Amino acid sequence: MGAVVSEAELRGLVEEFYGRVRRDSELGPIFEAAVHDWPSHLDRLTAFWSSVMLGSGRYKGNPFAAHQQHAGQLSPALFDRWLGIWQETTRARFSAETAAIFQMKADRIADSLKAGLFFRPALARGYAAAP
DSSP: OOOOOOHHHHHHHHHHHHHHHHHSTTHHHHHHHHOSOHHHHHHHHHHHHHHHHHOOOOOOSOHHHHHHTTGGGOOHHHHHHHHHHHHHHHHHHSOHHHHHHHHHHHHHHHHHHHHHHHOOGGGSTTOOOOO
16 A cells, blocks of 8 residues: 655655754765755655655656765765654654655665665665675
8 A cells, every 4th residue: 555645745754854864963964065956956855755655757867876976975874874864754744654655665765775885785674694
């Protein structure tokens, strides 16, 4: 069963979440250095989550390429920090069921980005590290 959220709810989520990220002591400086036009960035991220959650097809970018530009500043731990803030924000805004769907999708996206950026498949959930 898919989440039922509106475009307005997605925009509110994205704005609140990235407000928290910008205030975070570790993530904030990375985002502030990378994003030069926050209104456009929030529009792009709202379109991304609209595509993910509603199947709208509004997002036309390449998340991997966007993150790859900053790979030297990123680490698996920072993705986990991002996911923690995402989970807190979605749980505060939506029902438990909808928040769980948001979290599942965010986990999968983060796992995919981490696997591509760090070339260590063992970082993805569900994979055991080689002995």
